[in-house]
Amino acid sequence: MGQKLIFSRSGAFRGEIRPPSDKSLTHRAYMFAAIAKGGTSVIHDPLKGEDCESTLDCLEKLGAKIERVSHEETRVSAIQNWNTTPVTLDCGNSGTTMRLLSGILAGQVGVNATLVGDESLSKRPMGRISAPLLLMGAEIAGATPPVTIHGRQLKSITYESSVASAQVKSAVLLAGLKAEGRTTVTEPALSRDHTERMFNALGVKLIQKANTVLVDGDQSWDSFTFRVPGDISSAAFFAAAAALHPGSQVTFQHLGLNPSRTGILDVLEQMGIRCEIENLDDELGEPVGNVTIQSSEELNPFVIEGDLVPRLIDEIPVLAVLATQCQGETVIRDAKELRVKETDRIAVVSDGLKKMGANVTPTEDGMIIIGPTPLHGATIDSAGDHRIGMSFAIAASIAEGETTILNADAIHSSYPEFEEHFTQLTGQTPLVVNT
Numbered sequence: 001m002g003q004k005l006i007f008s009r010s011g012a013f014r015g016e017i018r019p020p021s022d023k024s025l026t027h028r029a030y031m032f033a034a035i036a037k038g039g040t041s042v043i044h045d046p047l048k049g050e051d052c053e054s055t056l057d058c059l060e061k062l063g064a065k066i067e068r069v070s071h072e073e074t075r076v077s078a079i080q081n082w083n084t085t086p087v088t089l090d091c092g093n094s095g096t097t098m099r100l101l102s103g104i105l106a107g108q109v110g111v112n113a114t115l116v117g118d119e120s121l122s123k124r125p126m127g128r129i130s131a132p133l134l135l136m137g138a139e140i141a142g143a144t145p146p147v148t149i150h151g152r153q154l155k156s157i158t159y160e161s162s163v164a165s166a167q168v169k170s171a172v173l174l175a176g177l178k179a180e181g182r183t184t185v186t187e188p189a190l191s192r193d194h195t196e197r198m199f200n201a202l203g204v205k206l207i208q209k210a211n212t213v214l215v216d217g218d219q220s221w222d223s224f225t226f227r228v229p230g231d232i233s234s235a236a237f238f239a240a241a242a243a244l245h246p247g248s249q250v251t252f253q254h255l256g257l258n259p260s261r262t263g264i265l266d267v268l269e270q271m272g273i274r275c276e277i278e279n280l281d282d283e284l285g286e287p288v289g290n291v292t293i294q295s296s297e298e299l300n301p302f303v304i305e306g307d308l309v310p311r312l313i314d315e316i317p318v319l320a321v322l323a324t325q326c327q328g329e330t331v332i333r334d335a336k337e338l339r340v341k342e343t344d345r346i347a348v349v350s351d352g353l354k355k356m357g358a359n360v361t362p363t364e365d366g367m368i369i370i371g372p373t374p375l376h377g378a379t380i381d382s383a384g385d386h387r388i389g390m391s392f393a394i395a396a397s398i399a400e401g402e403t404t405i406l407n408a409d410a411i412h413s414s415y416p417e418f419e420e421h422f423t424q425l426t427g428q429t430p431l432v433v434n435t
């Protein structure tokens with residue numbers, strides 16, 4: 001059943017929220033618990049969205065014991081007897097599930113798995129992971145899903161990735177743990193380094209030099225306890241809303257502040273927005289803190305390019321919404337990766353914003369947006385992409401008239417409490433229509 005959400009223009013966003021837990025970290029915590037040497041890992045505050053549930057379901061089918069103790073706690077036991085019967089693993093909408101699991105399964109001798117996904121995931125490129133895994137001697141096929149894998153003994157490689165992708169890097173590093181010798185991955189710019197930080201915290205020896213990571217094979221770890229920090233990619237929506245609405249101030253508690261993810265804070269500062277960080281702490285090598293965002297009188301346009309791109313790749317749709325209200329020309333380039341996310345985000349964001357009255361020109365690898373332009377309500381199809389649904393909900397909050405988001409249920413794959421937090425911060429409740 002699909003869902004429509006209808007939003008109207010709102011007032012200021014004010015208050016304090018605990019954003020949903022980090023999606024990338026929840027996936028990794030679950031997978032790393034399942035491939036530990038033994039024991040049961042305790043994951044506090046996991047993201048309860050559909051993507052991470054897909055990871056849990058796949059791990060369960062492979063032989064892990066999963067206990068969903070409460071909303072705030074999931075326990076995952078290390079797999080002792082891998083399921084070697086042919087198994088179909090449904091990764092749903094989740095690229096991280098498919099790509100990281102592929103790296104794990106490639107070296108798991110005896111496993112015979114077919115990884116499938118929904119309509120959107122079935123169109124996403126998997127050659128980027130099968131290419132390095134094939135070089136390692138893996139038996140893997142499928143340029144797009146389904147991906148079939150017969151686990152076997154791997155050999156190490158030195159791999160130069162043509163994309164700055166944490167999913168590619170992590171797949172190779174996870175396969176590297178099962179390979180003989182030292183595996184090296186170099187990427188063109190540093191993508192999120194959650195895998196490396198978690199490896200370090202779990203005692204895996206690895207070497208990091210600029211954009212290169214080296215890991216030796218035959219390493220594992222004991223079960224662990226991890227409290228998942230808040231997801232900066234989810235906080236981004238209400239941070240953008242706070243920036244857009246005069247008189248706003250929103251505080252995000254226990255937010256993940258890994259520098260490979262905080263590009264949005266740099267851009268907000270370029271725009272003239274104050275971001276204050278307090279209570280800095282650490283969760284298994286991941287910095288966390290409370291972050292307060294305040295609106296400003298005038299928004300400066302900004303440039304996103306080069307090494308900044310992987311540090312905010314998932315935030316570009318909502319940053320494009322912000323750009324429509326900046327004084328002048330915003331340029332987003334070097335972001336071709338957006339075309340192979342849950343949707344072609346360059347096309348879908350440009351089309352949707354134009355429909356709402358913005359001045360946007362899509363380019364091959366980004367967008368040029370000239371502001372400020374008043375926005376008006378429109379009907380926008382999320383096309384099953386959570387970040388598109390939420391970005392246009394924020395656009396709707398500054399638009400004249402009503403905006404209807406079609407296929408809005410996609411939002412819950414990463415932000416199950418989105419409407420609740422919208423209401424908490426604005427006092428306005430979006431209208432839900434089940435179709």
Ligand code: S3P
Pocket residue numbers: 023024025027096164165166167168170191192313314337
């Ligand atoms: C992710 C990495 C990013 C990001 C995705 C999650 C991860 O993708 O867009 O939402 O968990 O490693 P790429 O690594 O392909 O850029």
